[in-house]
Amino acid sequence: MEILHIKETSRTPEIILNPQKHSVEINGKFFPENIKDFLDPIVAWLGEYKKTNSKTLDVVCNIDYLSSSSVIYLKQIFLKLAEIQSNNTTVTIHWNFEEDDDDIKKTGEFYMKNLGLNFQFKVRD
Amino acid sequence: MDTSSSNLQEEKIFTNKVNQIKEHYSGADQKVMVAHIGAIEQDMVNTLASFVENQLLNLGTPKNAVKRIFNIVIEALQNICIHGEKNSDGNPFTYFIIGRDGNVFTIYSCNIVKNSNAIKLNERLTNLKSLNDGNLKQLYMDVLSNGELSQKGGAGLGFITIALKSNNNIDFAFDKLNDSISLFTLQSRVSA
Numbered sequence: 584m585e586i587l588h589i590k591e592t593s594r595t596p597e598i599i600l601n602p603q604k605h606s607v608e609i610n611g612k613f614f615p616e617n618i619k620d621f622l623d624p625i626v627a628w629l630g631e632y633k634k635t636n637s638k639t640l641d642v643v644c645n646i647d648y649l650s651s652s653s654v655i656y657l658k659q660i661f662l663k664l665a666e667i668q669s670n671n672t673t674v675t676i677h678w679n680f681e682e683d684d685d686d687i688k689k690t691g692e693f694y695m696k697n698l699g700l701n702f703q704f705k706v707r708d
Numbered sequence: 709m710d711t712s713s714s715n716l717q718e719e720k721i722f723t724n725k726v727n728q729i730k731e732h733y734s735g736a737d738q739k740v741m742v743a744h745i746g747a748i749e750q751d752m753v754n755t756l757a758s759f760v761e762n763q764l765l766n767l768g769t770p771k772n773a774v775k776r777i778f779n780i781v782i783e784a785l786q787n788i789c790i791h792g793e794k795n796s797d798g799n800p801f802t803y804f805i806i807g808r809d810g811n812v813f814t815i816y817s818c819n820i821v822k823n824s825n826a827i828k829l830n831e832r833l834t835n836l837k838s839l840n841d842g843n844l845k846q847l848y849m850d851v852l853s854n855g856e857l858s859q860k861g862g863a864g865l866g867f868i869t870i871a872l873k874s875n876n877n878i879d880f881a882f883d884k885l886n887d888s889i890s891l892f893t894l895q896s897r898v899s900a
Binding site: 593594614616618619648650651652654655656683684686693697 | 750753754757758771772775778779782783786789849851852853855856857865866868869
């Protein structure tokens with residue numbers, strides 16, 4: 584599998600999907616014109632990654648902002664991660680947020696509770 | 709009325725709305741911070757939102773209030789881009805204005821909606837406005853749990869987000885332009 588590196592724009596975050604390092608990195612803001620068009624290639628990549636039956640997958644999220652449609656559609660990413668987890672891969676989501684950012688924190692808590700994923704919460708420096 | 713005079717009448721209703729807002733901000737402490745009157749396209753969302761964010765930070769507005777206003781701005785602009793209709797002249801009758809009255813910031817937006825959608829939207833917003841903070845948060849979670857994107861890319865969370873971020877200080881109106889369309893105006897207030 585190839586590395587997929589999506590560069591940051593003013594409305595979308597940087598995303599790095601690295602099959603060699605078994606890692607996913609998400610850094611930045613989400614308020615794209617069309618969240619589905621933006622996230623579907625990432626959902627597809629994760630679908631392919633699942634077939635590699637890796638032992639671990641580390642997902643590091645440094646998200647600054649999520650528009651309402653992005654919050655909803657992000658579920659597709661977490662559903663895919665839950666599928667990968669059910670395939671005996673240990674998935675850990677490092678959910679980093681700014682100290683006073685309740686919205687981002689609660690979004691992580693919501694997906695942790697609802698999809699049974701392993702989240703590690705940390706206040707960002 | 710023929711088409712041209714009815715369209716003039718529509719334009720008058722729209723212009724009156726804009727003037728009412730401008731008149732409100734004529735005192736020393738009352739300023740219009742941003743006023744965009746005319747079409748709003750997707751590629752302008754970031755420019756407008758970043759401009760507002762920088763203006764607020766320059767004023768020394770607390771970060772928490774800047775964030776809340778930024779949230780409302782994004783949702784209001786996305787609503788216009790996704791759901792705004794046009795009249796028979798192709799005019800979208802859209803505006804986006806932020807007024808400042810001391811430490812109270814009011815975000816005004818306007819677009820055309822079909823009358824057939826106005827009824828449902830009015831019911832939804834009337835219901836939202838009646839909810840307390842706990843009920844609003846519960847509704848947000850319910851929609852997040854069950855929500856799917858519509859074909860237009862809306863999620864049903866936009867107005868709930870605006871209500872939450874303004875502590876439910878929202879007002880809205882529907883002014884009928886003709887038998888098929890109405891002007892939908894929305895305002896929300898954030899105290900910094």
